[in-house]
Amino acid sequence: MKITSINLPVFPLPIFLLPEGVTKLRIFEPRYLKMIGIASKNGGFVIWAKNGDSAISKSSWGSWVEIINFDQGEDGVLEIDVKCKALVEINAIEVDSDKLYFGDVKPIPHWSQTKVNTSLTQLSESLADVFANNPNLDELYQQKEITRPSWVIARWLELLPIDLDIKATFVIEHDFQAAKELVQSVIDK
Amino acid sequence: MQTNLLSTVTNVKSSIMTDKINHPQLCQWLNDVASTRDKKAFTDLFQFFAPKIQRIARGKFPNEAQASEVVQETMSNVWRKAHLFDKDKGAATTWVYTVMRNVTFDMLRKIKGNKEDNLSDDIWPLAESQVSEDESFDDHLENKELLSVIEKLPEAQQQVVKGFYFMEMSQEQLANHLNLPLGTIKSRLRLALAKLKVQLGENHD
Amino acid sequence: MIKHHPKFELIQSFVNGDLPASLSAGISIHAGMCPTCQHKISLLTDQVAELNFDESATNLTHRGGDLVAEGISAINFDDMINAITDSDAIDVMQAVETKTINFREKSYQLPTVLNNMMLGKTAHIGKLARKRIQLNENEIHTNLLHMEPSGSVPLHTHKGFELTLLLEGSFHDEKGEYVKGDFIMLDGEHLHNPISSSGCLCYTVANDAMHFTQGINKLLNPIGSFIY
Numbered sequence: 001m002k003i004t005s006i007n008l009p010v011f012p013l014p015i016f017l018l019p020e021g022v023t024k025l026r027i028f029e030p031r032y033l034k035m036i037g038i039a040s041k042n043g044g045f046v047i048w049a050k051n052g053d054s055a056i057s058k059s060s061w062g063s064w065v066e067i068i069n070f071d072q073g074e075d076g077v078l079e080i081d082v083k084c085k086a087l088v089e090i091n092a093i094e095v096d097s098d099k100l101y102f103g104d105v106k107p108i109p110h111w112s113q114t115k116v117n118t119s120l121t122q123l124s125e126s127l128a129d130v131f132a133n134n135p136n137l138d139e140l141y142q143q144k145e146i147t148r149p150s151w152v153i154a155r156w157l158e159l160l161p162i163d164l165d166i167k168a169t170f171v172i173e174h175d176f177q178a179a180k181e182l183v184q185s186v187i188d189k
Numbered sequence: 190m191q192t193n194l195l196s197t198v199t200n201v202k203s204s205i206m207t208d209k210i211n212h213p214q215l216c217q218w219l220n221d222v223a224s225t226r227d228k229k230a231f232t233d234l235f236q237f238f239a240p241k242i243q244r245i246a247r248g249k250f251p252n253e254a255q256a257s258e259v260v261q262e263t264m265s266n267v268w269r270k271a272h273l274f275d276k277d278k279g280a281a282t283t284w285v286y287t288v289m290r291n292v293t294f295d296m297l298r299k300i301k302g303n304k305e306d307n308l309s310d311d312i313w314p315l316a317e318s319q320v321s322e323d324e325s326f327d328d329h330l331e332n333k334e335l336l337s338v339i340e341k342l343p344e345a346q347q348q349v350v351k352g353f354y355f356m357e358m359s360q361e362q363l364a365n366h367l368n369l370p371l372g373t374i375k376s377r378l379r380l381a382l383a384k385l386k387v388q389l390g391e392n393h394d
Numbered sequence: 395m396i397k398h399h400p401k402f403e404l405i406q407s408f409v410n411g412d413l414p415a416s417l418s419a420g421i422s423i424h425a426g427m428c429p430t431c432q433h434k435i436s437l438l439t440d441q442v443a444e445l446n447f448d449e450s451a452t453n454l455t456h457r458g459g460d461l462v463a464e465g466i467s468a469i470n471f472d473d474m475i476n477a478i479t480d481s482d483a484i485d486v487m488q489a490v491e492t493k494t495i496n497f498r499e500k501s502y503q504l505p506t507v508l509n510n511m512m513l514g515k516t517a518h519i520g521k522l523a524r525k526r527i528q529l530n531e532n533e534i535h536t537n538l539l540h541m542e543p544s545g546s547v548p549l550h551t552h553k554g555f556e557l558t559l560l561l562e563g564s565f566h567d568e569k570g571e572y573v574k575g576d577f578i579m580l581d582g583e584h585l586h587n588p589i590s591s592s593g594c595l596c597y598t599v600a601n602d603a604m605h606f607t608q609g610i611n612k613l614l615n616p617i618g619s620f621i622y
Contacts, residue, residue: 072402286443
């Protein structure tokens with residue numbers, strides 16, 4: 001089956017978000033408000049996880065997200081919750097007159113979306129604790145698949161204080177096993 | 190007072206990629222109706238909008254006759270007021286939506302036994318610009334000031350206000366969470382990353 | 395500077411046309427004074443319009459139910475097109491007239507949104523004056539409320555909601571100072587006592603008589619139905 005490219009708005013933000021991951025964004029720049037308008041009727045947008053001002057390189061990837069909730073913050077700024085539905089490869093990027101980026105993107109499969117037969121009791125419990133102690137994080141996730149190993153590892157990888165460039169190696173180069181080992185070596189005794 | 194914007198978004202998402210609205214064409218038809226009273230252009234507009242208006246009206250009114258009245262009234266306003274449409278001020282869909290919403294609003298007020306006072310065009314004017322030049326300029330200035338304030342904040346705070354809440358934990362938070370000394374967390378992270386680099390090297394060879 | 399704005403949900407309902415005329419007019423007047431909200435309204439209107447008129451939305455309905463398909467065929471579109479285009483008349487935009495309204499000796503310009511609304515007689519109590527706007531919305535009452543300098547509304551709460559939109563002048567309460575354009579929406583949980591040192595004119599919408607809670611003013615509870 002051939003997967004065709006889709007043209008979507010691209011939002012450059014230094015955020016590492018794997019499939020099923022949720023984050024809250026605050027939108028106030030007019031060009032990004034416009035982007036939300038386009039995104040909400042047009043299948044979402046792509047968070048382009050880029051560090052600093054680096055130009056587009058050959059291996060650009062992003063998190064294709066859809067908007068799952070709207071709200072207005074206490075200061076009146078639009079807040080949206082977005083959930084990643086797939087990782088994508090970003091090919092051609094164009095800029096429109098409002099300095100909004102658009103890219104041709106193609107979904108790429110990721111280990112976090114596959115089934116793994118292993119048990120991670122300790123990491124699951126520890127992650128459940130993180131949710132319990134962080135209401136802001138907790139309320140973002142309506143459904144927590146705390147017993148699914150790849151979900152648990154993906155959430156831990158997002159949370160760990162590791163440089164974005166290193167996290168990015170878990171998009172293509174490193175598989176579930178490597179991610180599990182990394183998380184375990186930091187979290188498990 | 191619930192609005193269904195969000196649920197609509199979700200419903201439409203799946204199939205939207207292939208069917209895009211041809212905005213320039215709609216604008217052209219509206220302009221042809223305005224400038225030359227072009228009946229063909231009006232028929233094209235009618236065929237595009239009428240079935241959709243009828244479907245939407247069916248959701249708001251109890252019976253078929255009232256839904257038809259919304260179609261008739263909206264489309265005849267489009268015919269008589271097309272010259273008020275200004276393509277520089279917004280999309281044709283936005284303008285027709287405003288006409289339809291206003292017709293619906295006035296009809297609902299009439300049905301609910303309120304009054305036949307047709308207030309909608311005062312509340313949502315069809316011709317005045319939604320945002321005048323001066324206003325958008327002000328808005329822009331305001332944002333510029335805001336951004337210059339943000340630039341002065343420390344990096345971590347900047348990221349929070351600029352676009353997102355930072356979900357990643359700090360090393361301190363992680364140490365607290367695991368109930369371990371910060372030093373232990375730092376060395377664990379260092380070791381884990383060193384191992385990762387070796388693996389990466391292997392993969393690339 | 396305007397500090398109080400309608401909530402996002404309220405703006406959405408406004409754009410959808412789901413609010414009563416009284417609240418819709420309040421938001422429209424506020425947006426006329428507030429570029430930020432005006433901008434949000436334009437964005438949302440574009441978005442809602444797109445959603446409503448998207449091809450795929452119609453396709454879904456076609457697939458979804460015979461009922462709607464039947465309904466659509468029930469109208470003869472050709473007849474309707476002919477009937478509409480039969481007339482060559484166009485609607486000419488009339489210049490918007492500016493109306494004024496007087497309270498005591500002071501004259502105020504009426505927001506154009508209110509131009510075609512029926513206004514009742516003015517009633518006075520002390521430094522307060524109110525003019526009912528006759529929108530016939532049952533339990534929802536809409537008024538123009540005028541406070542002369544140093545006038546105040548006794549401490550009160552509401553069972554329902556109370557919208558106060560400042561058209562001219564300013565007032566303050568326990569929470570702070572309010573200025574022209576401020577859109578102040580309170581519900582039953584809030585308690586307040588607005589005082590205007592230099593006088594003001596407000597557009598108010600409330601869906602229940604207010605309830606006075608302050609000392610001797612309890613005796614004045616009838617004033618609630620006077621003001622709101």
